[in-house]
Amino acid sequence: MTTMGYALSDSATMLRRNLRHMIRYPSVTVLLVGMPIILLLLFVYVFGGTLGAGLGDPDGGRGAYIDYVAPGILLMTVASAAQGTAISVATDMTEGIIARFRTMAIARVSVLTGHVIGSMIQTLISLVLVVGVAVLIGFRPTAGLGEWVAATAVLAMFTFALTWLSVAFGLVSKSVETASNLPMVLILLPFLGSGFVPTDSMPAGLRWFAEYQPFSPVIETIRGLLLGGPVGSSAVLAVGWSAGIALLGYLWAKRLFNRRVN
Numbered sequence: 001m002t003t004m005g006y007a008l009s010d011s012a013t014m015l016r017r018n019l020r021h022m023i024r025y026p027s028v029t030v031l032l033v034g035m036p037i038i039l040l041l042l043f044v045y046v047f048g049g050t051l052g053a054g055l056g057d058p059d060g061g062r063g064a065y066i067d068y069v070a071p072g073i074l075l076m077t078v079a080s081a082a083q084g085t086a087i088s089v090a091t092d093m094t095e096g097i098i099a100r101f102r103t104m105a106i107a108r109v110s111v112l113t114g115h116v117i118g119s120m121i122q123t124l125i126s127l128v129l130v131v132g133v134a135v136l137i138g139f140r141p142t143a144g145l146g147e148w149v150a151a152t153a154v155l156a157m158f159t160f161a162l163t164w165l166s167v168a169f170g171l172v173s174k175s176v177e178t179a180s181n182l183p184m185v186l187i188l189l190p191f192l193g194s195g196f197v198p199t200d201s202m203p204a205g206l207r208w209f210a211e212y213q214p215f216s217p218v219i220e221t222i223r224g225l226l227l228g229g230p231v232g233s234s235a236v237l238a239v240g241w242s243a244g245i246a247l248l249g250y251l252w253a254k255r256l257f258n259r260r261v262n
Helices: 003-024 026-053 061-094 097-102 109-136 145-172 176-181 184-188 204-212 215-227 234-261
Strands: none
Touching: 003 026, 003 109, 026 061, 026 109, 061 109, 061 145, 061 176, 061 184, 061 215, 109 145, 109 234, 145 184, 145 215, 145 234, 204 215, 215 234
């Protein structure tokens, strides 16, 4: 078997390990998906009437707001799952399993690859659950098959990027507690973007930050694809941010991992 073949085989083994952890501890998935669902229900049923009336939609109210806020909640789901990734990596790095792996003839890259692919699968399952709840309470996307495929691709790209960044967060953390705190900024960014209210309602400085931070173009792209609105330059920015964050996260994670296992 070639070196690439060994790497793929070992990565598949590490992926199975992470999937078994996910099946064995379903409470982790429930916890990660629970917060976005609670926020969805909170914003729709508590604030939705008032915020929906301010969107300029003639119908206004909760029906308009759930269509607006659902893409932001999807991005919060991705960010929440990224927190779980950082915790999982930090747990491996602090509980001695990596020392065990060092004594085995396995491809070094497979350890991180297993975490990344496993976390992406967990995130996509969480996204399906959140979309299901959103539809049950009134989310009505107008997207056809092509738009759904494009929206899924954008979410997968951004999930891949944040997952690698969270792997780096887990590696740089000295404890599991630290790893659980570092990704919190990712969970806060949708609030400081276009996830919950239009950016043109914000003060000038905050509006500038909200429009140019990485979450806003991804949210606007998903919103445009699912609800038939304009996408414009948001798609280009979304792809650019995803590629940049993924590259940064991968290089940072690779450097940290090599430093800690050598």
